[in-house]
Amino acid sequence: MTSFAPFGIAPVDVESMEPMRFSFGFSRRGFVQTLGAGLMIAAGPLPALAQRSGGRTGGRGQTVAARLHLGKDGTITVLTGKIEMGQGARAELSQAAAEELRVPVDRIRMIMGDTSQVPDDGITAGSRTTPGTVPPVRQAAATARNLLIDLACQRWSVDRNTVEVRDGLITHATTQKKLTYADLADAEEVAKAFAQAVPSDVSLTPVKEWKVLGTSVPRPNQRDLVIGAHQFPSDISRPGMLYGKVLRPPAYGAKLISIDLAPAKAMKDVIALQDGQFVGVAAPTTHLARQALDAIAATAKWETAPHPSSKEIFDYLKEHVQSRNDLKNPFEADLAKAAKVLKQTYRVPYVQHAPLETRVAVAEWADGKLTVWTCTQNPFGYQGELARTFRLANDKVRVLVPDFGSGYGGKHTGEAAIEAARLAQAAARPVIVKWTRTEEFTWAYFRPAAVIEIEAGLDDKGGLKIWHFVNLNAGGSGVDTPYRIPQARSRALSSNSPLRQGSYRALASTGSNFARECFMDELAAAAGVDPLEFRLAHLENPRLRAVLEEAAKRFGWTERSRKQSPNAGVGLACGTEKGSFVAACVDVARDPDTGDIRVRQVCEVFECGAILNPNNLLSQVQSCIVMGLGPALREQMEFENGRMLNASFGKYRVPRFKDLPELDIHLLNRPDLPSAGGGETPLIALAPAIANAVFHATGKAVHELPIRWPA
Amino acid sequence: MNVSLNVNGQQRTLSTDPQRPLLEVLREEFQLTGTKYGCGEGQCGACTVLVDGRRLLSCVTPVSRVDGKTITTIEGLAQGDALHPVQEAFLAEGAIHCGYCTPGMVLSTVALLKEKPNPTDADIQSGLAGQLCRCCGYPKILKAVHHAAEQLRK
Structure with missing residues (x-):
């Protein structure tokens, strides 16, 4: 069982996730307790992940070169830690750069989510790419444009005010001298100039002058998607790669007592591994890996533990509320004087994200370094999770995130990569682990279930005067009421979720909005x-x-x-x-x-x-x-x-x-x-x-x- | 057993377990990764391929069942650089979110429009009922299918 910390940070900055914890033989973890084979869950507060520095500060103090590269052929490459999973960040960030650089959008190439190349822009979540990453990309691009104009002016010994830039072409008005960005790209000065920090006060193009932003730019790589050429993380293949499968417990809370790996090991070209509660196999084909896993799963003995059912989950969550006193309405005395008092309880079940591309990762070890291709909304968080699990320095782990098959907030954690990396370590070959649909439905984390209690008082003219709102277990976003109510308190309380x-x-x-807006109709x-x-x-x-x-x-x-x-x-x-x-x-x-x-x-x-x-x-x-x-x-x-x-x-x-x-x-x-x-x-x-x-x-x-x- | 397939105009033979899903053969033996795994139980359509022009769910089809058949995957739909009108229509309407369902959706649309060259909204909604788009991009896919139908009728 896991405990769940209250969400005390401003909801807009918070994403939550509960990573699977792995306890391999080589790691010594203090605060783990068994959830089941292959995964361990940490007791203690749920990590409420705030936007990391890149996202939160908007990349202040970053150099132009960290964000943007000008190739010798004039190709402009924009670097971002944000990822694309269908939400449109690739187009939007291309637009942001193109707008400020004054180039057509197809001149921009994006490198996204490769931890060895891009700045950490924080997790791709919380609707933060638009307010948090578009501005620093625009600032870097505007700074780059200014620096390139400066270089052209120096070459021509002309005043800055006498040149203009359009379509990546810098033109001196009176002499009609012209330089493209590509002409300047060779210059050593560019490298020197781009080493400067992006000033936070660089002026950006006003909305009324936008030519690229504000337009319907299609997804830049959409042609590859309709012809099947785009390589999703599931489609990555490495030389000698094996297909991995991980043994899952029959139920939440089940503990592996014993297993016989011999049936798998007897199969040609199959490797099988047990490391504590982690059991996995890898084989030259998915088909063989599945057969190997089935063969050893049949020998596994488990110890199960009691677990509440979905039918009793709401009572369970309420019984396990962590600060019972906060359920109490502080306005009880005033409510007694209200003309009408209404009270209601709402229930929201656990739901699953079910992205069409299930969790997947390819892991490859070379020279003590780990490289992983995967689908995650959180490449740098994932890098850290891998580094901690395998006791590596962060720079020994490279995470690459090709545009992937959606997430909806469900892909913040790195379990598939950890599993693939552990198997790859054992096999001494690259391994891909792709979760099945059943695994994704069962072992990926869920949208929290919630019990929401609301009590309100109306005056004799139908005015809403008192409001007490408690969201139990689902967290703080959207808890506050947008309505004007003289006495109002809205809170999120934590419980003890039996599911991740x-x-x-x-x-x-x-x-929260469901409950509040339904209750508003009852009050009306x-x-x-x-x-x-x-x-x-x-x-x-x-x-x-x-x-x-x-x-x-x-x-x-x-x-x-x-x-x-x-x-x-x-x-x-x-x-x-x-x-x-x-x-x-x-x-x-x-x-x-x-x-x-x-x-x-x-x-x-x-x-x-x-x-x-x-x-x-x-x-x-x-x-x-x-x-x-x-x-x-x-x-x-x-x-x-x-x-x-x-x-x-x-x-x-x-x-x-x-x-x-x-x-x-x-x-x-x-x-x-x-x-x-x-x-x-x-x-x-x-x-x-x-x-x-x-x-x-x-x-x-x-x-x-x-x-x-x-x- | 030995299985012989014509995939995207190319004759392929391999020796494999007859029960192995066609999806895995396409992806792991022929590196045709445009065909996707979504559920492994024929519920989402991400693994759709065309066999002799008709839709087939490759994740629940043992490879032995298509021995000797002609298979078109998403990689084989365009003629060189010239995209199929259905592919063009998906691009024109921007009917793509994450794109993971797109290959199956496109192939299923090709088959649907062969049966119903002039489909109504209801025809499309029932004809593509087996194709899941988890991003729920159905409104633009609906437009793309009409757009493609129009192009194909020309």
Whole structure:
């Protein structure tokens, strides 16, 4: 069992992860206890990972050369520790550099997530690439442009104000002398100049002059993706590489007592290894590795341990809350004087990210150095995790992250790489470990389950005066209410999660916003006011008001919410997270045959400041909405006696083509405001809007995810 | 057993366990890594290939079952530098997030449009029901399929 520290840091800066801990023979770890074969979990606080220096400081003090390279042929290479997993960072950061360098975007080449070449820009998570990495890339590119102009002016002995740069061509206005960046690239002076630190006050191109930023640049390597040429981490192959498989326990908490490796070792070209609780095999093909693993798994003896089931998980989490006193409402005396008091408990189950590319890593040892190709949102964190596990200096570990098959907050930890590296060490050959879908569903970390308790008081005019909100176990993001309430306290309390848990797209705000926005509809009903009016009466933030009003207008809320039907309804919800703002109105109906909820239409308005890439942002918003249908309507991990009962796409039903509702998406551009990320927040309004639509149709409020039509 | 396959116009023979999944043969023996593992149980479509022009889930197909067959993988769809209209349509509509589902989605679309050259939204939604895009990029994929259908009808 693991303990879970309170999230005390500002949610926007925090990503959480609970790494698997490995205890190999050569390491001596103090604070480990067994979770099961192949993995050990550290007792003690869950590492709440703040953005590391590169991400947090925006790369201040960094040299131009650390960020940008000008090749002799004029090729511009931008270096970043951010990774691409489908969210669009490759295009966006290319745009950022191209804009400031005044070159077409196709002149930019990106190197992403290779720890031996790039600066540490922190984890790719928390919608932080846009606010945290775009600015330093722009600053470095603007500085490079200025330095190159300076060099040209020196060559021509002309004043700086008499030259201009366009399409990578520096031109002296009066003499029409011209120099390309490539012409300058050879000069030693460039290397010298690029060794300078990027000044933090370098002036950036104002939004109204943008030519590349603000346009819909497609993903630079998309052609490789449609022809099957792009090498995902799963597709990396090294000379002599073996295919590895790791023995998994039959259940959470199970401990390996004994195993016979002989059946695997008897197979030609197969290696088998036991190191404490870690057992793995490697073979020249996946097929043979699987057969070898099956053969030894049949000999394994296990000791199991009790584990709560998904049916009792909410009681369990509440029983294990770590600061019971904080559950108490501090406003009890005032509540007694309120005209109306409402209290409700919401439940959010564990869900899995289920990225289509499962965890995978290729590990190769040479000269005491470890090189790993893998899919992770956290290349430098991964490097550190490997270095600690194998007792190496960080610079003896190189992590490369080819563009990979999505993560949604689920790929912050390095377990596949540690497994591959341990097997590669034993085999003295490169080894790839690719998790199966069942392994990914069972052993990857989960989005936390939560119990959310809210109590509120209304005055006799329907004004919301008292608010007490507790999110138990899921963390602090999105806990604070955006509404104006005179007495309000919102908190995240930790519990003792029996499953390994960590970040997810929009993290705890998915559950917290669900509960809060559902409760707002219950309060509106108690006050006898329309849900839109009730929200607006308590909402001051002009940006949140703007998206809410726009969504309601586009959807025709006022007219449509007046109609009443027992088998169909409309609902709305809004929210803010990570510096962006969302509101959604939905139309749902009950399928008369199956009783399932059909989301027929979603109208969503989203605002994240100045839009950097409209088409990519639209993709992200569409993705959030459709992906959000899963946890809203169907997704939940079911487990009993430490075994996952639905660890497959056949049983755990994620959104498919047929679930696609009619979408009306409006991106509210605010060129006057700094850009925030857009890959998470658009998700948080969906589930509560659906729940509120069910409430609207049936008169019965919803208190649980996934949402069911009340019987 | 010895298995003989025509893959992307090339004749290949290998000696292997007849039960070995076609997916693993393509990836590990022929280095055709465009065909992806997603679930190993035929639920996600990432491993889709075309066999004699029809969709086949290579992760649940023992290689012996396709002995003597003609297989097209994503690598064999374009004619040299000229992309297939479905590939062009996916690019034109930007119907790609992480791209891991894209090869299977593209091949499945090629097969679907052979059966239904003029598909409705509902035809596409049911025709591609077996193809999972976990990034949920379905709205743009839907547009790309219509776009491709239009190009193919020309």
